[in-house]
Amino acid sequence: MKEFTKKEISFLESLEEARIATAHDNIPHVKPVSYLQHENSIIVATDYNTRTFENIKLNPRTAIVVDIYKSGEHKAVSVQGITEIVENGTEFKKFYTMFYEKFEWVRKEPWGENEAPFLKIIPKNIKSWGLI
Template identity: 60%
Template sequence: MIRFSEKEKRFLASIEEARLATASKSMPHVKPVSFVFMDGAFWVATDYTTRTFKNIKKNPKAAITVDVYRPGGHKAVLAQGKVDLVEEGAEFKKIYEVFFEKFEWVRRDPWKEKEAPFLKLIPVTKTSWGTS
């Protein structure tokens, strides 16, 4: 398991948006996402109809970048890893509660198990700058 420093964890907890990169066989796809970093993994909600979901079904590897750009003070964490789909069960309920608490858009448009999955990106590599 990749370890994150306390400073990196605080940085990740302070940011709500990241960019998630997935790929099918031939074409990468990057999009902004809301995320939560919890228990050493990055969690992202998606829908079954998205390009991201379709890519993950074909290729369960992805990368996520969380960053803040300030001239002379850029901070970022980049992680690459394997993605598990979490659609139901205790793990789904636990992360859903965190998303519900953190994000207004979840409270406005709630969903249930098997209506929309979470992507659980488990890092196998990590790079950070300005956060360690």
């Protein structure tokens, strides 16, 4: 497992949208997601009936990028990792509380254990640029 630097953590904590990439049958799938950085992992909320969730069940290798594009001042953190599915238990409750506190959309449409999972992306490779 790779560790985020302090600058990477600060950058990741300053934003809330990323793009996650998964694959099925060698076909890439990318979509925007809400995320949190927690204890050297990236946590993403998803639903059971999504292509992302189906892909993770078949292939836990995932990439995610968090970035700000501003010409000449592009900043980003790109992560390749292995994803664990968290559907219930203590870890689920911890992630849910964090999402509930940060995101209004969670407070508007709450869910419980085994209703929608979290994806816990454990970094195997981290690249960042533009972070000062």
